[in-house]
Amino acid sequence: MAVMAGKRAFLELLKQEGVDVIFGNPGTTELPLMDALAVEPKLRYVLALQEAAVMAMADGYAQASGRLAVVNVHVTPGLGNAMGMLYDAQKAGSPILVTAGQHDQSFTATEPILWGDLPPIARPLVKWSSEVQRLVDLPRAIHRAAKTALAPPTGPVFLSLPGDVLTSEADIDLGKPTRVAPGMCGDATAIEAAAALLLKAERPVIMAGDAVAQSRAHPEIVKLAELLGAPVYPEGVASTASFPSSHPLFKGPVTRLAPTLRAMLEQHDLLFSVGGDLFTMSLPSDVDPMPPGLPIVHIDTDPWELGKNYPADVAILGDPKPTLAELLTAIEASMTAAQRAAARARSETTRAQIAADLAKLRARAKAEAEITPIRPLALMHAIGETLPPETIVIEEALSSNPGLRQFLRSDDPQSFFGLRGGGIGWGLPAAIGAKLAMPDRPVVGIIGDGSSLYTIQALWTAAHEDVAVVFVILNNASYRILKQRANNMRGHAAQTDLYVGMDLVNPRVDFVGLARSLGVAAERATTIAEAMALLRRGLAGKSPLLIDVQMDTAFKPA
Numbered sequence: 001m002a003v004m005a006g007k008r009a010f011l012e013l014l015k016q017e018g019v020d021v022i023f024g025n026p027g028t029t030e031l032p033l034m035d036a037l038a039v040e041p042k043l044r045y046v047l048a049l050q051e052a053a054v055m056a057m058a059d060g061y062a063q064a065s066g067r068l069a070v071v072n073v074h075v076t077p078g079l080g081n082a083m084g085m086l087y088d089a090q091k092a093g094s095p096i097l098v099t100a101g102q103h104d105q106s107f108t109a110t111e112p113i114l115w116g117d118l119p120p121i122a123r124p125l126v127k128w129s130s131e132v133q134r135l136v137d138l139p140r141a142i143h144r145a146a147k148t149a150l151a152p153p154t155g156p157v158f159l160s161l162p163g164d165v166l167t168s169e170a171d172i173d174l175g176k177p178t179r180v181a182p183g184m185c186g187d188a189t190a191i192e193a194a195a196a197l198l199l200k201a202e203r204p205v206i207m208a209g210d211a212v213a214q215s216r217a218h219p220e221i222v223k224l225a226e227l228l229g230a231p232v233y234p235e236g237v238a239s240t241a242s243f244p245s246s247h248p249l250f251k252g253p254v255t256r257l258a259p260t261l262r263a264m265l266e267q268h269d270l271l272f273s274v275g276g277d278l279f280t281m282s283l284p285s286d287v288d289p290m291p292p293g294l295p296i297v298h299i300d301t302d303p304w305e306l307g308k309n310y311p312a313d314v315a316i317l318g319d320p321k322p323t324l325a326e327l328l329t330a331i332e333a334s335m336t337a338a339q340r341a342a343a344r345a346r347s348e349t350t351r352a353q354i355a356a357d358l359a360k361l362r363a364r365a366k367a368e369a370e371i372t373p374i375r376p377l378a379l380m381h382a383i384g385e386t387l388p389p390e391t392i393v394i395e396e397a398l399s400s401n402p403g404l405r406q407f408l409r410s411d412d413p414q415s416f417f418g419l420r421g422g423g424i425g426w427g428l429p430a431a432i433g434a435k436l437a438m439p440d441r442p443v444v445g446i447i448g449d450g451s452s453l454y455t456i457q458a459l460w461t462a463a464h465e466d467v468a469v470v471f472v473i474l475n476n477a478s479y480r481i482l483k484q485r486a487n488n489m490r491g492h493a494a495q496t497d498l499y500v501g502m503d504l505v506n507p508r509v510d511f512v513g514l515a516r517s518l519g520v521a522a523e524r525a526t527t528i529a530e531a532m533a534l535l536r537r538g539l540a541g542k543s544p545l546l547i548d549v550q551m552d553t554a555f556k557p558a
């Protein structure tokens with residue numbers, strides 16, 4: 001036991017939890033904390049200039065490292081600004097401890113400025129939301145929060161920290177962290193049942209979800225796909241490299257349109273989802289994406305996802321890595337020679353088809369390579385060819401992303417992170433967080449112009465912390481994806497050719513000027529050759545670089 005101020009105890013507790021960075025934006029209620037940080041050499045405070053940027057930066061850090069990220073924001077409006085990105089963090093299952101300063105408890109009855117009851121605000125988006133009311137409870141609260149954020153299924157938690165808790169002193173026992181061991185293997189009987197169904201299937205398909213990347217189960221899922229000769233799709237809203245993209249059985253993304261998804265699934269007689277979302281769709285449809293009667297085997301770390309929308313024939317709660325290893329053993333033990341031969345034949349056909357599709361896609365991209373203004377597919381192809389395989393790509397490319405997953409060599413589980421929750425403005429700060437987590441790997445953010453403007457002030461943090469991220473801004477001067485969808489509706493917008501609220505013109509945003517004003521070097525590219533020269537320069541550099549890529553603004557199908 002030691003007599004200690006709450007603010008000092010808070011920092012000591014974070015260090016016990018293995019934290020070395022706090023992402024934040026301070027106000028008066030955070031001053032005790034900022035005061036303690038003045039004499040704390042081991043914790044780096046990363047300032048971002050708006051709470052949405054703070055939150056997404058922490059998310060990028062948490063996802064890239066798999067470690068606990070810590071956020072500190074300012075009372076009700078600060079938390080409010082963070083909420084959209086907290087939604088994204090929740091959907092991505094990012095282990096983040098979000099804290100907010102709160103007024104002294106003796107003061108809150110008068111309803112001081114900025115005050116609000118904070119835990120109920122955060123509660124819908126976190127695994128646990130609470131306020132620390134006594135300093136003696138602080139160690140328990142912090143350890144519980146960290147344990148909860150990191151326990152599977154991982155996700156953000158929230159703690160409100162009243163000023164008096166941070167400024168008072170007490171004789172406190174700091175306790176110590178608990179970690180729930182994450183490698184939970186699924187039920188043995190269910191694994192046997194899954195093996196039997198997978199062996200019976202003649203045309204199985206695998207959907208690999210983010211949990212595969214999070215549990216580092218690439219070797220196991222690759223072996224399984226090869227053994228079964230099954231194509232592998234990432235899950236619907238795929239936000240990680242859940243399967244090595246250079247592998248010949250990697251099919252590339254599924255569409256989020258129900259009829260197309262259904263047509264894909266109808267080619268198969270079993271769906272094996274390993275942590276995949278079944279299904280997170282973008283638009284309602286009269287067609288159900290799931291063919292009736294398609295047998296489903298589903299492994300997930302989150303029981304909520306199992307059988308959520310469609311009954312699973314076998315539902316296994318477990319971490320993909322150990323569970324797939326057991327499943328492989330079970331399959332190998334009972335796979336007949338005939339089944340092996342059939343799987344080999346399937347594998348040959350599937351590989352050939354995937355290779356042919358990819359060759360076609362590449363040919364299309366190459367045919368567009370010299371065209372200006374720059375076409376998205378050609379740019380994605382050039383990026384895929386240019387980036388070294390150790391690059392971490394943060395993607396928020398919206399309408400420009402087709403082809404990217406196939407063209408990128410995202411072969412390790414930390415090589416790719418995309419927008420999981422759909423709340424845009426995530427990518428630019430998330431790329432900064434990812435680079436802070438993985439400083440030795442190149443980090444490239446591929447970000448829509450519209451998306452970047454929600455959190456553009458994160459560039460200042462990149463400059464201030466000298467974080468060498470390359471930001472590729474896809475400047476089509478529009479919310480192009482919304483124009484595409486409005487056009488598809490064949491309503492007034494399509495008839496009048498007026499797309500209200502979707503053009504970022506008059507004035508066009510000067511991204512080069514904007515980035516430079518925030519301290520980030522920036523250049524404009526009007527051809528793919530220019531863009532790639534700049535990309536190579538950025539990758540070789542030690543400071544951030546923004547590339548304003550002038551894209552084709554066309555949005556109607558050719």
Ligand SMILES: Cc1ncc(C[n+]2csc(CCOP(=O)(O)OP(=O)(O)O)c2C)c(N)n1
Nearest residue numbers: 398399423424448449450451478479480481
């Ligand atoms: C926080 C938030 N606000 C608004 C939206 C709605 N929205 C979805 S995509 C989009 C436009 C994205 O524009 P941009 O990043 O330029 O990509 P593009 O459509 O041009 O490919 C908008 C506004 C959203 N998803 N999240």
Ligand SMILES: [Mg+2]
Nearest residue numbers: 449450478480
């Ligand atoms: Mg755009």
